[in-house]
Amino acid sequence: MSTAATTQEAPNYLTHETGFKSWALTLDHKRIGLMYLVATLLAFIAGGVFAMLVRLELWSPGETIMGPEAYNKTFTLHGAIMVFLFIIPAIPGALGNFFIPLMLGAKDVAFPRLNLASFYIYVLGACFLLYSIITGAVDTGWTFYTPYSANSSNSVMSTTLGVFILGFSSILTGVNFVTTVHSMRAPGLHWRRLPLFVWGSYATSVVQVLATPVLAITLLLLTMERFLNIGIFQPRLGGDPVLFQHFFWFYSHPAVYIMILPGMAIVNELIATFTRRAIFGYMFVAMSSVGLALVGFLVWAHHMFVAGMSEYSTMVFSALTFLVAIPSGVKVFNWTATLYKGSISFQTPMLWAMSFLFLFSIGGLTGLFLGTLNVDVHLHDTYFVVAHFHYVMVGGTVMGFAGGLHYWWPKMSGRMYNETIGRIAWFLVFVGFNITFISQFIMGSQGMPRRYWDYLERFHTMHGFSSIGAFILGTGFAIMLFNLFYAWFKGEKAPRNPWGSAGFEWQTTTPPHPHNFAEDPVIRRGPYDYHLATEEELATT
Amino acid sequence: MNEATIQLPRQMSTLAPEVDQMYYFIFWVSVAFFVAIIGVALYCLVRYRASKNPHATPPGHHDVLELFWTFAPLLLLIPMFHYGFQGFVHAMIAPAHAIEMRVTGKQWAWDFYYPGDVEPSPGEFVVPVHKPVKMVMGSRDVLHSFFIPEFRVKRDLVPGMYSSVWFEATEITSHFDAATKKVVANQQDGHLDLFCAEYCGTSHSKMLGKVHIVSEADYKAFIDSKDAQPAECDQDPKGAACKQKIVAVGEDLFKKNACNTCHTTDGSRLVGPTFKGVFGRSEQFEDGTTVTVDENYIRQSILQPQAKVVKTYTTAVMPPFVMKDWKIDALIEYIKTIK
Numbered sequence: 001m002s003t004a005a006t007t008q009e010a011p012n013y014l015t016h017e018t019g020f021k022s023w024a025l026t027l028d029h030k031r032i033g034l035m036y037l038v039a040t041l042l043a044f045i046a047g048g049v050f051a052m053l054v055r056l057e058l059w060s061p062g063e064t065i066m067g068p069e070a071y072n073k074t075f076t077l078h079g080a081i082m083v084f085l086f087i088i089p090a091i092p093g094a095l096g097n098f099f100i101p102l103m104l105g106a107k108d109v110a111f112p113r114l115n116l117a118s119f120y121i122y123v124l125g126a127c128f129l130l131y132s133i134i135t136g137a138v139d140t141g142w143t144f145y146t147p148y149s150a151n152s153s154n155s156v157m158s159t160t161l162g163v164f165i166l167g168f169s170s171i172l173t174g175v176n177f178v179t180t181v182h183s184m185r186a187p188g189l190h191w192r193r194l195p196l197f198v199w200g201s202y203a204t205s206v207v208q209v210l211a212t213p214v215l216a217i218t219l220l221l222l223t224m225e226r227f228l229n230i231g232i233f234q235p236r237l238g239g240d241p242v243l244f245q246h247f248f249w250f251y252s253h254p255a256v257y258i259m260i261l262p263g264m265a266i267v268n269e270l271i272a273t274f275t276r277r278a279i280f281g282y283m284f285v286a287m288s289s290v291g292l293a294l295v296g297f298l299v300w301a302h303h304m305f306v307a308g309m310s311e312y313s314t315m316v317f318s319a320l321t322f323l324v325a326i327p328s329g330v331k332v333f334n335w336t337a338t339l340y341k342g343s344i345s346f347q348t349p350m351l352w353a354m355s356f357l358f359l360f361s362i363g364g365l366t367g368l369f370l371g372t373l374n375v376d377v378h379l380h381d382t383y384f385v386v387a388h389f390h391y392v393m394v395g396g397t398v399m400g401f402a403g404g405l406h407y408w409w410p411k412m413s414g415r416m417y418n419e420t421i422g423r424i425a426w427f428l429v430f431v432g433f434n435i436t437f438i439s440q441f442i443m444g445s446q447g448m449p450r451r452y453w454d455y456l457e458r459f460h461t462m463h464g465f466s467s468i469g470a471f472i473l474g475t476g477f478a479i480m481l482f483n484l485f486y487a488w489f490k491g492e493k494a495p496r497n498p499w500g501s502a503g504f505e506w507q508t509t510t511p512p513h514p515h516n517f518a519e520d521p522v523i524r525r526g527p528y529d530y531h532l533a534t535e536e537e538l539a540t541t
Numbered sequence: 542m543n544e545a546t547i548q549l550p551r552q553m554s555t556l557a558p559e560v561d562q563m564y565y566f567i568f569w570v571s572v573a574f575f576v577a578i579i580g581v582a583l584y585c586l587v588r589y590r591a592s593k594n595p596h597a598t599p600p601g602h603h604d605v606l607e608l609f610w611t612f613a614p615l616l617l618l619i620p621m622f623h624y625g626f627q628g629f630v631h632a633m634i635a636p637a638h639a640i641e642m643r644v645t646g647k648q649w650a651w652d653f654y655y656p657g658d659v660e661p662s663p664g665e666f667v668v669p670v671h672k673p674v675k676m677v678m679g680s681r682d683v684l685h686s687f688f689i690p691e692f693r694v695k696r697d698l699v700p701g702m703y704s705s706v707w708f709e710a711t712e713i714t715s716h717f718d719a720a721t722k723k724v725v726a727n728q729q730d731g732h733l734d735l736f737c738a739e740y741c742g743t744s745h746s747k748m749l750g751k752v753h754i755v756s757e758a759d760y761k762a763f764i765d766s767k768d769a770q771p772a773e774c775d776q777d778p779k780g781a782a783c784k785q786k787i788v789a790v791g792e793d794l795f796k797k798n799a800c801n802t803c804h805t806t807d808g809s810r811l812v813g814p815t816f817k818g819v820f821g822r823s824e825q826f827e828d829g830t831t832v833t834v835d836e837n838y839i840r841q842s843i844l845q846p847q848a849k850v851v852k853t854y855t856t857a858v859m860p861p862f863v864m865k866d867w868k869i870d871a872l873i874e875y876i877k878t879i880k
Contacts, residue, residue, distance in 0.1 A: 068743050141740050147700060148683040148742060235701025241684060242699060275589070278600025281607045306686065307697045308704050311633055315626050322618040326611060333610045336578055339585035341598040346590070354586070361578055365571035372621050374556075374628030375563050378693040381686060381738040445548045445564075447690025449738040452746035456734065531599040 010518075012414065012511040027112035030512060032119050033098030034412065039123065040094055041481065043085035048474060050078035055436075055470040058463050061455050071453040072139035079142035080159065084166050085126055087397055088255065091262035092173055092208075093122065095404050096201045098412060100177060102505035102512060103195045105186025105521040110179035114172055122169040128162030141451060143252070146233035146244040150225050157226065160219040167212045167219075170258075174208030177201055188523035195503060195527040196272075196279060196286060200265020203289040207254045207261075207296060215251035218244065242308050249300035257296035259393055261289055263356065263400030264331055270353035270403050271335055273501040275342025278528035281334045288327035288334075295323050305376050314373055321371040328364050332357065347499065348422035352403030355430045359395025363388060366441065384444025387437040394433060402429070402480060409484055410498045414511040415491030421483045428476030435469025500540045502533040543711070553691035553733065553754070554708040559628050560693040563621075570617055632694065635707035639673035642666070646678070646685030646698040647860050649744040650799030651735060655764060660863050662767065664797030665732075665751040667724050668710055669760035675707040681860050686739035689752060697739050715753035722766045724753045743812060744802040770867045784874070791875025794868055803857065806879045812857045820877045824851045839873050 013030045023031060053074050057064045066074065097115065101108055109115050132138060132155040140149040140156060149156050181194070181202045194202075222244070224230050231237030233244045268279050279285050301309060301317040309317075335357055344350070366388045370376050379385060410416055443462035448455060455463060497506040504527055508517050525532040543552040548568070552558055588594070643654040645661065652661035668674050678687055680698040687706060688695040696706040714733060715726045726732045735750030755763065769775075771790060774783040795801060803812040814824070820839075825831045826849055832838055841848055846859035864872075 068746065072740075072743060072745070139743070145684055145740070148740070151683075152742070235699075240701070242702075275597060276591075277597040280600070281602040281604075282600070284602070284607045284611070305629075306695050308699045308702060311630055314629065318626060318629075319622050322622050325614060325618055329614050330607070330611050332578060334607070336582050336585070337606075339582055339589065341594070342585070342589050343591045343594050343597040344586055344589050346586075354582070357582060358579060361575055365575060368567050368571060368618075368621060369564065372563055372567060372625030374560050374625050374632055374693075375567065376625075377629065377632060377695050378560055378564075378690070380695055381688070442548060446545075447550050447688070447734075447736070449688060449736045449746075451740040454746040528600060530597060 010509045011514055012509065013514045014511050016514045027116060028514065029097050029101050029109045029112065029115060032115050033094050035119055036089065036093035036097060040086050040090040043081055047078055047082035047086055048477060050074050050081065052470065052474050054078055055467040059467045061457060061460060068453040069139060073137040075451060076138050076141050077133065083142055084163050085129065087259045087393060088170060089122060091401055092201060092204060095408065096177060096262065099408060099505050100180060100198055100201055102508065102516055103198050104184050105189060105504060105517065105523060106180065106184035107515050109176050110184055111176050114176055118169045118172040121165060125162045125166035125169060128158050128165060132158035132162065143248060144222065146241045147235065149222065150234050157223065160222055164216055164219045167216045170208045171212045174205035177205040178209065186521050186523050193523060193526045196268035197265045199286040200261045200289045203293040204258055204261045207258050207293050211251045211254035214247060218247040245304050245307055249303045253300040253303065254296045257292050259397050261292060263397035266400040266404035267353045267356050269503060270349050270407055271338050272528045273499050273503065274347065274350035275338055275344050276530050277338060277342040279334060280337040284330055285334050288330040291327040299324060302371060305373060306380050318371055318373050332361055348419060348426060349403045349407035351423060351426045352399050352406065356396060356399040356403065359391055359399060363391030363395050366391065379445060381450055382444040383440040383448045383450055386450050387440035387444055390437050405484060409487065410494030411505065411510055413488045414494050415487045416494045416498065417483050417487035417491055421479060425476050425480035425483060428472055428479065432469050432472030432476055436466050436473055439465040439469065495541050498540055500538045502530050502538060503527050507537060550690045553712055554693065554710055556632050556708060557693045563624055563628060567621060635675035635705065636673045639675040639707055641675050641677060644676050644678045644687060645681055647681035648683065648742050649748040649802045651750040660865060664799065665753065667753045667755055667760060667763050669757045670710050670713050670754050673707055673709040675705055677703055677705050679703055683741050684739045685737045685741050688736040688738035689733055691733050695738055710754040713754050713756055715755050717755060717759035717762045722769065724755060724763050726753065747802045787871045787874050788878055791871035794872050795875055798862065813854055813859065814851050816876055816879045818880055827852050827855060836873050839876060840869055843869060
C-alpha cells in the first residue's frame with residue numbers, strides 16, 4: 001500500500017482538472033460521488049423544510065399555518081423527497097461511489113460511464129418531481145395508494161414518472177456496484193477481507209437490482225390505469241385496490257433495507273476505527289447483511305395486516321416478519337461486543353455511530369409490536385408507526401450517514417471540520433430527535449391516526465412536544481451542515497489519516513489521487529487488523 | 542386496569558385486555574433488551590475508553606456465543622407470533638350470535654345502517670353494551686379505515702369488497718333521552734371517537750364518527766324512535782315549535798352527514814360552494830345556463846349531486862344521498878336560515 005506521497009504537490013482529484021466540463025462530464029467516481037452528495041443534501045434540506053412545515057402546522061389543532069389541502073401536499077412532499085431523492089440514493093450514490101473503489105484498491109467503478117449516466121438519470125427524475133411541485137403537487141402520500149391516486153390531481157403523473165425514472169438510476173448504480181465488487185478487488189483482497197461497508201453496499205445493490213423493477217412496473221400500471229382505464233386497480237372497472245398495495249410494498253419493503261443496510265454498513269467502519277478493533281464476529285455481521293437483504297423480500301405484506309388479506313396470509317407474513325429480528329439482533333449484539341476490550345475514543349463520527357446503536361435498538365424493538373398481529377391492529381396507521389420508521393430511517397440511516405459524512409469529510413475535502421461544533425450539532429439532533437418521536441410513540445399508541453391535518457384536543461400536548469423536538473432537531477442538522485460546508489472551504493488542512501484508521505481508503509493521499517492510488521495497491525491484511533498494520537499505516541499525520 | 546395509561550387508551554371492549562396483555566409483554570421484553578444492550582455498551586464505552594485502555598485487544602469471534610444470540614431470541618419471538626396470531630383470529634371472527642350492522646365510508650363521512658335499515662344514519666352510531674356487534678363494511682369511493690382506539694379494532698374499508706370487524710363493548714357511555722328522542726353522552730364528550738385511519742384525501746382528518754354505548758333497553762328505545770319525525774311536528778305540523786325544531790334537526794343532519802366538510806356556512810370556499818346565502822342565489826353551470834337556488838334545486842343536489850354542478854366546482858365528486866323526505870325538508874329549512 002502506498003504511503004509515500006503525502007506532500008502538498010501530490011495531484012488530487014479536486015484540483016488536477018478544473019472548469020465546468022471537467023465536472024459535468026467527469027468519469028471519476030469521486031467527482032460523481034460529490035455531485036451526488038450535493039444533490040442529495042439539497043434534497044435533504046428541501047425534505048427537512050417540508051418536515052418543519054408539517055410540525056409547524058401541527059403545533060395546535062385546526063389551521064395553524066395552512067389548510068388541509070396544502071398540509072396533505074406538504075407531508076406527501078416530505079415523504080416522497082426524503083425517500084426517493086435523499087435516503088435511497090444518498091449513501092450509495094455519494095459515499096458508496098466515493099469509497100467503494102478506494103476500499104477495493106480499484107481505480108474506479110466497473111462502468112464509469114454508466115455511473116455518470118445514473119447521476120444524470122437521478123437529476124432528470126428529480127426534475128420531474130420538481131415539475132410536479134410547480135404544477136400543483138400531489139396529496140396522495142408517498143405510497144400513492146389506489147383508488148385515490150388513480151383519480152386525484154394530474155400531478156400524480158409527473159410525480160410517479162419522476163419516481164419511475166429515479167428507479168433506473170438506482171438499478172444502474174446497483175448493477176455497477178455488484179460488478180465492481182466482483183471484478184475490481186485489488187490483489188489479496190479476498191471476500192473475507194472485504195470491508196463491511198462494501199459488504200453492506202453489496203447487499204444493498206442486489207436488492208436495488210432485484211426489487212426496483214417491480215416499482216417501475218407498478219407505477220407504469222398506475223399510469224395506464226389513469227390514461228387507459230385498464231381496470232387493474234380501480235374497483236369500478238373491476239380492478240383490485242389491494243393488489244396495488246401488494247405490488248407497491250413488494251418493492252417498498254425491500255427498499256427499507258436499501259435504506260438501512262448502507263447506514264449499518266457505515267456504522268461498522270466507524271465502530272472499528274474508533275475502538276481500534278475488528279468488528280466482533282466479522283463473518284456473522286457480513287452474512288447478517290445478506291440475510292436482511294433476503295428476508296426483506298419475504299415480509300412485504302406486514303404493511304397490510306388490516307388491509308383486507310386472508311387470515312392465513314397474515315399468519316405467514318407475521319411469522320416471516322419476526323425473522324427480521326434475527327439478523328438485526330446479530331448486528332446490534334456484535335457491535336456491542338466489539339466495544340468490549342476496545343480502545344474507544346469519542347470523536348464526532350463515533351458519537352453518531354453510538355446514537356445509531358441507541359436509536360436503531362428502539363426502532364428495531366418497536367418493530368416487534370407491529371409484527372405481532374393483534375397489537376398491530378391497534379397500532380397500524382397511527383403515529384406509533386410514524387415514530388417506529390423514523391427511529392429506523394432517521395435514527396438508523398441518517399445517523400449512519402451523518403457519521404459517515406464526518407468520518408470521511410477530511411478524506412473527501414482535504415479539510416477538518418470544527419470538532420466542538422460537530423459535537424454540539426450531534427447533541428441537538430440526538431436530543432431533538434428523541435423528543436420528537438417518543439411523543440409520537442405515546443400519541444400513536446393512544447390512538448392518534450397518521451396523516452391528520454387536524455386532531456382532537458387530547459393529543460395537543462404530545463403534538464406540542466413533538467413540534468418542539470422537531471425544531472431542535474432541525475437546528476441541529478442546520479448547524480451540522482453549516483459546520484461541514486464551512487470546513488470544505490475554510491477548514492484546517494486534513495492529514496492523510498486523521499483517525500489513525502487501518503481501513504484501506506485512508507492509505508491514499510488526502511484528498512485522494514485522481515487515480516485513487518499512486519501505485520497499484522496489494523492487500524496483505526484485513527481492513528480492521530490493527531495488530532497487523534504498520535505504524536506508518538496507522539500514523540495520524 | 543381498564544383505565545387509560547400513559548401508553549394506551551381505556552379498555553372498552555372484551556378484546557382490549559387481550560391486546561394490552563400482548564402489548565405490555567412486548568413492552569417489558571423490549572425494555573429488558575434495551576437496558577441490557579445499552580447498559581453493556583455504556584459500561585464498555587466508559588471502561589474501555591482510550592485514556593483508560595490505550596491498546597485494544599486484537600479481533601475476535603466466538604462462534605458458540607454468536608450462534609447463541611442468533612437463535613436464542615426465537616424463544617421470545619415464537620410466543621409473540623403465536624399469541625399475536627391467536628388474538629388476531631379471535632378479533633377477526635365474530636361470534637355467531639353477533640348483531641350485524643353495516644358501515645359505509647365515503648369522502649369524508651361515515652354512514653351506519655342498523656339491522657334492516659335502507660336509509661343510513663350518518664355520523665353517530667349507537668351500540669348496546671355487552672352484546673357482540675359485527676360491522677360489515679364497504680366503501681363508496683377510496684380506501685378508509687374503521688378505527689376505535691378504546692375497542693382496539695381497526696380494519697380497512699375497501700371499495701368493491703366487504704370487510705368486517707366485531708367488538709363487544711364493556712361500559713356504558715351514553716343514555717337515551719326519551720324527551721328529545723336522542724342518545725346523549727353521560728358526560729361532556731363522553732362518547733368514543735371513531736377515526737378514519739387510512740388516508741382518504743383532503744378532509745381525511747375530519748372523517749370522525751361518534752360511538753355511543755348504551756344499555757340494552759336504551760338501545761331498543763333508540764331503534765324504535767330513530768326514524769320518527771320530531772314530536773312537536775306530530776302535534777302541530779304548522780306551528781312555530783315544529784318549524785324551530787325542524788331547523789335544528791336540519792342543522793344536525795348538516796353536521797352528521799358531514800356536509801360541512803365540503804360546504805362552509807361563513808362564505809369561505811372549500812371543496813363545494815358555500816351555503817352562506819345560497820338559497821335564492823343565482824348559480825351558473827359550465828354550459829353557461831343559470832339557476833336560482835330553490836327547494837327543487839337543493840333536493841336534486843342531494844339525491845343526484847352530479848346532475849347540475851356549479852361552475853368551478855366540477856372536479857369535486859359529491860356522492861348521492863338516500864334520505865327520507867321530511868329530512869330533506871329539514872335540511873332545506875336549515876339551509877334557508879344560513880344568511
